[in-house]
Amino acid sequence: MIYVYIKKELAKFETDIRDLCLAFFTLQKITYIIESNTTDESIDTVGAKPCEPQIANDDIVVNDYYTGALSGDRLQIKSELKRQLYNYLSKLTGKTLLWGTLTGIRPVNIVTKIIEDLVGNPLLTDDYIRNELKKEYYISDLKANELIRIAKKEIEILNRPEVKDYKKSYSIYVGVPFCKSTCLYCSFTSFNIEKFSKYVDTYLETLEKDFKSRIASIGGKALTLYIGGGTPTSLNEEQFERLLTIIDKYVDKSKCIEYTVEAGRPDTITKEKLIIMKKHGVTRISINPQSFNQRTLDLIGRKHTVKDVIKKFKLARSLGFDNINMDIILGLPNEHLLNVLKTLNGIRKLKPDSFTVHSLALKRAARLNFELDSWTKNYYLAGLGNQRRAKFCEPEGRREIDKMFKWSEYLAKYLNLHPYYLYRQKNMAGNLENVGYAKDGKECVYNIMMMSERHTVYGFGTATTKKVFYENDGSKRIESEEGYKSVIDYCKSFDTI
Ligand code: SF4
Known part of the structure; x- marks a missing residue:
């Protein structure tokens, strides 16, 4: 203790x-x-x-x-x-900690602020930024360099002609909180679609009311659109098409530079849903393997196979999707460097346009943490024993995660993907971070907007957050408002509230 x-x-x-x-x-x-x-x-x-x-x-x-x-x-x-x-x-x-005293989730913002405050000033060199970070936060050179690289990339992206007027527009996030099963590490709001099947149509109906009642007062045009969850593609084809039709009906997409659907679980992707996405103008999708080790996928409750990942990725490519992201997680149960190398090799062969490397975060809500005691038995059977909690506190565990990260970086370089966004979570394996890598022009602008808090993001549906950005006479502020967490509350009380 x-x-x-x-x-x-x-x-x-x-x-x-x-x-x-x-x-x-x-x-x-x-x-x-x-x-x-x-x-x-x-x-x-x-x-x-x-x-x-x-x-x-x-x-x-x-x-x-x-x-x-x-x-x-x-x-x-x-x-x-x-x-x-x-x-x-x-x-x-x-x-000593690579991140020094920094515990916030948006460390890149510290560096973008230094750069933007001193733009044009000869003082502004990488050495100056590194020294400031060291002096103020005791941050290591390794992480300081990573932040500087990502901050510069972010500023470059924000200055692209199609993005630079971002303050005059907003982004939209639509939450679809259903999944086919619950991943062991999940800390999102996700309801089993089979158990909640009777609510799905009502959910879509409520979502339409949500758009109808709020979009007129929002006005203007969306810069980016993101449908996440949950797993939006866990809806059946009819429901999925209905969802995209609702969005078409209410959102002015004429200036939209990016439309993402977090397809996520490959077992929920069908040819028909991919065609529906194409028809409705979706430009970017995620197909998330998390691991290319079948034993791990079974253990973490993903309910899809490694073959599903490959098959659905190739199917999406054949249908013309030229911006596909893949997520992987480092620090999954029973995974060592060799397992991660196998995953990275799988990614290498598929050549996605972006890939996001997550360190496993054990949040209180996650089954992995919350039900640890009853679940320990499974871990024991899987050969890990009872020491999971302490694993990544130990220097050995940390070193292994560091190596996994290093290899992920090598792969990114090999695939010509550069780091463009980074965020941290509490309780991350090895006290590390999540990093998004992408080809030039294939970065997710929505992710940058969410992390940099420079522009308003409206959430629709459950488990969403509205973040309104205000700027007045040089002062900036963001007001956040959490949406409904429960599907039942959203459906039942939306009319009243
Ligand atoms: S796919 Fe994502 S939202 Fe769904 S259960 Fe897994 S981690 Fe949670």
């Missing part, structure tokens, strides 16, 4: 303290003690009860890490606090 003391005056930085501690003690059980209150992360902050911690001899105690005076604005205090905590934890554990 790890006990982390949080002084009362630092309680407002609890999340930052927690995230940095988790980066050092990945997936371990941490108890936070704020003055006399104990916040046990396994029961959530809401359930916290004041109590005296029972600290055993072999427990680790994180205390007295902040020695600086509380001065400066909130951001300065936070940065100083994180640096001091980092130094303390680094000494305590003997570890």
Whole structure:
């Protein structure tokens, strides 16, 4: 057990303290003690009860890490606090972190801001940016260089003639929260389409009402459109065509530069659905293998075969899809470097236009984490034992993930794909990141808009977020609003609300 003391005056930085501690003690059980209150992360902050911690001899105690005076604005205090905590934890554990004190999900934005603030200034060199990142966040050269490369690419993409007026338009995200089965690591809102079959038509009906009631007030033209989920192609052909027809009816696509459908699971893709997508102007699809190891796919509940991936990819190509993305996940259960090399080799042969490399994130909602105890038995049968939680905290596990990442990068270079977007999640395997690689001109602009928070994104359907971007007299702000999580609530209460 790890006990982390949080002084009362630092309680407002609890999340930052927690995230940095988790980066050092990945997936371990941490108890936070704020003055006399104990916040046990396994029961959530809401359930916290004041109590005296029972600290055993072999427990680790994180205390007295902040020695600086509380001065400066909130951001300065936070940065100083994180640096001091980092130094303390680094000494305590003997570890350094490639990402330094950075725990946020959008680190690229820090670099794009530096570049944009200093544009035209002779000070602005890669060395200057690297030094700033090191001084402020203790970030490694490796990650600083990665951020600089991606930030420059992002700025280049945003200045392309077809994109540069992005502030005058918006993007649309449509959520289809149904899947054929639930992947073990899933932390998205996803409902089993068979169990929820009676809701699918009502869902589409509600989605149409959603568009009808809001799109007129939005006005203007969409720059990018993204249908995600869930797995949109888990709808049957008739329902799928209905979905795309609703979008055609309400969304002005005359300036739309990119229309993505996250086809995701290859077992849900049919020739007919691909033809429907072509007919409705879809320009980019994802066919996600996650792994080319059948044993892993079976273990994580994907319900498709490696052969399905290859077959559906070739089918999509034969029907003229010239922008296909593939997602893979590093750090899947039982997967070692050799398994990942097999996956990368599969990708190499198919030559997608982009591929996205994810590190496995174990979120609380994921079956992998949430049902760990009952599921441990399966892991045991699969030969992994009970040590899964700690696996990626260990230096050996981290080194292996690093190598997987390196090989993914080699493949990207080999396929002439460059990194163009990056985001991080909490509790990622090896405290790493997700990186999108793409051929020039085949990048997903929607992804950039979501991550850079420079333009408004409207969500339709469940599990979507509306992010409205405002800019006034040089000041910028984003207002976010979460949509419905439950299909039943969305369908039943949409009219009333
Ligand atoms: S395909 Fe995606 S949304 Fe569906 S269960 Fe798997 S991870 Fe979740």
